[in-house]
Amino acid sequence: MQTDEALAARLVDGDDLALRELLRRYEQRLARFLHRQTGGRDVEDLYQETWLRVVRHADRYDATRRFSTWLFQIAVNLCRDWQRRPPPEPRALEDEPAAAELERSDAALDAAQLLARLPDAQREVVVLRYYQDLSEDEVAEILDIPKGTVKSRMHQAIARLAQLVQPEKRVAS
């Protein structure tokens, strides 16, 4: 079985079998990553755009690096561009929801809501580190930040999530 890196190198030649295999290997991970980063909106567009960039920029891919790192770098950049776009309609979940709103919705907190309430930078780290099961080094490389920043963002994310799931502490603080 060919490695991801070998398959990615074949994309330069327009090899459709290589693309099909890479799609098969990464479809679940990439789709779920995009879903978590965007709260499920525009996943189809972002998924297609990610692979389009992979093919268009295949000749820039450095085969000495892991393909997964390159793929998620592209996906992260696309998500950041997407987040900068003005939302098409008023968002149900603001980045900084009012305290009253938090109190109201505590009972219905689920994973998607928790993630939606994290700042983008912290959410990126949580999704890559925990859901994608990547090491801190890989996350640092994908996000192009030092490993220490990965750790600190993770800590901030956990503290913030803890506040959300423990309303009494939030009120007390």
Next chain:
Amino acid sequence: MTSRLDNAFDEHARECGECRETAAPVAALSALLGSDTAQIDAERLSRLAFARVAPALQERAGALFWRRLTRVLIAALVPLPLVIGVDVWMLGWLYEAVAAWLPVSVAAYLVACYGASLLLLISGTYAAIPLLLARPVIEPEPEPAGA
């Protein structure tokens, strides 16, 4: 998924003194984040993505074909003047040799026929180059490690 989440959170909690001191609800967070059960039809996404990416892929394959064709044609055209020169010299020698034995018109006819067949052969050889390049290359499957 949940076990990975647990391990990752535990890993952070072990390393982070502050989280230990404040007794961050690591288990509760793990349970909540691990309960993410979003249903995603990733196969459908891949089909749509492939359909959208296919033209870019064909563009790449086409560009590669023309690059290869140009390289091969250049390589094949380099010796062509020599081949034609040798053929012309050989036809002239053949005409002289045949004309010494047969009438000139018959010798000219025979040499012209031979020249035409040579021309056809050379043209066919050069015409085959793009056809051979366009043929899909099937790479052999690597043998299993135990074989």
